[in-house]
Amino acid sequence: MSNWESKQTEFTESILAGNEQAAVALARTSLEEGATPVEFFENCISPSLQDIGKRFETLDIFLPEMVTAADTVEKVNEDVINPAVAESQAGESMSLGKVLLATVQGDLHDIGKNMVGLMLKVNGFEVVDLGTNVPPADIVARAEQEQVDIIGMSALLTTCLPYMKDVCDFLEGKNIRDKYPVIIGGAATHPEIAEEMGANTHGGSAAEGVEKCKMLLGKL
Numbered sequence: 001m002s003n004w005e006s007k008q009t010e011f012t013e014s015i016l017a018g019n020e021q022a023a024v025a026l027a028r029t030s031l032e033e034g035a036t037p038v039e040f041f042e043n044c045i046s047p048s049l050q051d052i053g054k055r056f057e058t059l060d061i062f063l064p065e066m067v068t069a070a071d072t073v074e075k076v077n078e079d080v081i082n083p084a085v086a087e088s089q090a091g092e093s094m095s096l097g098k099v100l101l102a103t104v105q106g107d108l109h110d111i112g113k114n115m116v117g118l119m120l121k122v123n124g125f126e127v128v129d130l131g132t133n134v135p136p137a138d139i140v141a142r143a144e145q146e147q148v149d150i151i152g153m154s155a156l157l158t159t160c161l162p163y164m165k166d167v168c169d170f171l172e173g174k175n176i177r178d179k180y181p182v183i184i185g186g187a188a189t190h191p192e193i194a195e196e197m198g199a200n201t202h203g204g205s206a207a208e209g210v211e212k213c214k215m216l217l218g219k220l
């Protein structure tokens, strides 16, 4: 698939305009032409949203357009990408482990986290998704309740990063830090941030998140 650049430009314009039909059709055609749903997500959806983020930052667009774009992407995910990802691995029934996922307190971004959850599920993990805006104490309490094997956190707002550290500090304070490998991701993070927050590792994409979770549990 060599023409991602032109597809991505077209996709960006469709989601900015809230043109669900065009965005869904572009995704369907790409899959029919042989792209995998994950390839479409990583090469088209994700960079288009990054592009929209940049335009928002430079005041070329405003919040309502970012909301429209996000809503249109959710429709594409619901109608095309999620079912295709689920179908691509149907039939796998092993359980590699249980992963808690949450977008941290103050942060409502969940498009990336949801893709991570879906990819983990189709790759054999059980996922406990706590949603968005989850306070550190709730993350720790649910990890204990659900006896998860890994804690995964997402943040796109840099102001919310300290809540990731709070989770690791809470775990330390309860003397259970070693029980829970912690993986973080989201546009506000990178590997050095993971170290700063006291997490074990970082996932830069949903696919990398799956590989890192396998590594954390010694399943690679």
Ligand code: B12
Pocket (backbone or CB within 6 Å): 042, 045, 046, 049, 050, 051, 052, 053, 054, 056, 057, 063, 066, 067, 070, 106, 107, 108, 109, 110, 111, 112, 113, 115, 116, 152, 153, 154, 155, 156, 157, 158, 159, 183, 184, 185, 186, 187, 188, 202, 203, 204, 205, 206, 207, 208, 209, 210
């Ligand atoms: C869509 C969007 C929104 C939507 C969110 C809808 C939704 N349901 O998620 C809406 C319109 C609601 C929104 C609101 C806001 N947003 Co916003 N938003 C974006 C935008 C354009 C795209 C985000 C996205 O979905 N990207 C695509 C996904 C696939 O990428 P991703 O989340 O990074 O996930 C991938 C990886 O990071 C990884 N990953 C993600 N999570 C995890 C977790 C684990 C465990 C692992 C392993 C991996 C992993 O895997 C994913 C798949 O590959 C970004 C721009 C950007 N550069 O990110 C701004 C952006 C994040 N938003 C921003 C801002 C400022 C806001 C608002 C404050 C705006 C306002 N004035 O109100 C509010 C905040 C609301 C809140 N409290 O959270 C800023 C943040 C700046 C900063 N440095 O903190 C950005 C960067 C835009 C910008 N450049 O200014 N936003």
